Amino acid sequence: MPAIVETRGLTKVYGDGTEALKPLDLDIEEGEILALLGPNGAGKTTLISMLCGLVSPSSGQARVGGHDIITRYRDARALIGLVPQEIALEPFQKVWDAVRFTRGLFGQGRDDAHLEDVLRKLSLWDKRRSKVNELSGGMKRRVLIAKALSHNPRVLFLDEPTAGVDVDLRRDMWNMVADLRRDGVTIILTTHYIEEAEAIADRVGVINHGELLLLEDKQALMTRLGRKTLRIELRRPVEAVPGGLSGYDLELAEDGRSLSYHYDTQGEGTGITALLQDLSREGLALRDIHTRQSSLEEIFVDLVKGEDA
Numbered sequence: 001m002p003a004i005v006e007t008r009g010l011t012k013v014y015g016d017g018t019e020a021l022k023p024l025d026l027d028i029e030e031g032e033i034l035a036l037l038g039p040n041g042a043g044k045t046t047l048i049s050m051l052c053g054l055v056s057p058s059s060g061q062a063r064v065g066g067h068d069i070i071t072r073y074r075d076a077r078a079l080i081g082l083v084p085q086e087i088a089l090e091p092f093q094k095v096w097d098a099v100r101f102t103r104g105l106f107g108q109g110r111d112d113a114h115l116e117d118v119l120r121k122l123s124l125w126d127k128r129r130s131k132v133n134e135l136s137g138g139m140k141r142r143v144l145i146a147k148a149l150s151h152n153p154r155v156l157f158l159d160e161p162t163a164g165v166d167v168d169l170r171r172d173m174w175n176m177v178a179d180l181r182r183d184g185v186t187i188i189l190t191t192h193y194i195e196e197a198e199a200i201a202d203r204v205g206v207i208n209h210g211e212l213l214l215l216e217d218k219q220a221l222m223t224r225l226g227r228k229t230l231r232i233e234l235r236r237p238v239e240a241v242p243g244g245l246s247g248y249d250l251e252l253a254e255d256g257r258s259l260s261y262h263y264d265t266q267g268e269g270t271g272i273t274a275l276l277q278d279l280s281r282e283g284l285a286l287r288d289i290h291t292r293q294s295s296l297e298e299i300f301v302d303l304v305k306g307e308d309a
């Protein structure tokens with residue numbers, strides 16, 4: 001099946017010369033949840049804005065549901081829901097009218113039952129007759145989500161959906177994402193919260209300086225997360241890893257006072273028992289041992305730092 005979102009050599013250079021997106025080839029499969037991680041200014045919003053038709057690409061192509069985002073703009077856009085980072089709403093419009101109007105904009109017929117369902121799921125039903133400017137910031141954000149879902153999109157973009165939102169909204173949002181996924185909706189979210197990507201994404205992409213540095217199945221990343229490091233502090237420094245320990249993946253610290261052993265927690269055996277026995281056989285006395293687990297956050301920071309170096 002062709003990808004629901006496809007980009008080929010898609011780029012964006014803003015008028016002031018900022019290269020916000022370098023040539024990007026990306027396939028997003030129907031029904032998947034893709035989390036895009038990246039520091040501020042990495043180019044995430046630019047990518048989403050191009051796919052939603054809000055920013056024009058400098059070169060390359062993109063299709064949503066097989067429709068070119070430029071030549072078949074309306075068809076592409078009709079499949080998309082966007083929850084933007086910035087709150088942009090008509091202040092004097094009532095919640096119900098705002099949501100119904102958005103549905104109409106996409107040329108969809110009236111479906112009050114669907115809108116009621118969306119508003120109820122977002123705990124907005126009781127506020128349907130309130131004007132937008134009477135709502136709290138969190139409620140306004142809920143209205144943005146309701147608007148994005150008003151026309152039953154097949155692809156939903158969430159641009160930092162949980163930045164600065166309270167626990168209730170975050171919970172409602174993830175329940176909603178779970179429901180949408182059951183209905184086969186494709187979800188692309190940008191986030192700074194790496195745990196969030198860890199919790200809900202099928203795939204994780206990392207963007208920095210307008211470049212996609214990594215795009216990987218979350219399960220594969222979790223396997224990488226399974227890597228742990230055992231740090232062994234020695235009573236007396238050594239100059240080199242003793243020959244009898246050459247069969248282990250050991251790293252000696254520069255000062256010779258500690259050894260680091262990397263192992264896979266998801267593998268058959270960790271090899272730790274044998275290592276400790278062999279250390280003692282080699283006459284190395286231990287001062288202390290610690291273990292630490294690499295996290296998605298570290299993988300992310302390493303990638304981004306490596307790029308900046």
Ligand SMILES: Nc1ncnc2c1ncn2[C@@H]1O[C@H](COP(=O)(O)OP(=O)(O)OP(=O)(O)O)[C@@H](O)[C@H]1O
Pocket residue numbers: 014015016018019020038039040041042043044045046047
């Ligand atoms: N309209 C614009 N004109 C010029 N430069 C822009 C414009 N919009 C964004 N940029 C620049 O393009 C780069 C990418 O910005 P973008 O907003 O896409 O990043 P982002 O990853 O979404 O960041 P954040 O997490 O802060 O939202 C940045 O250097 C930004 O300053």
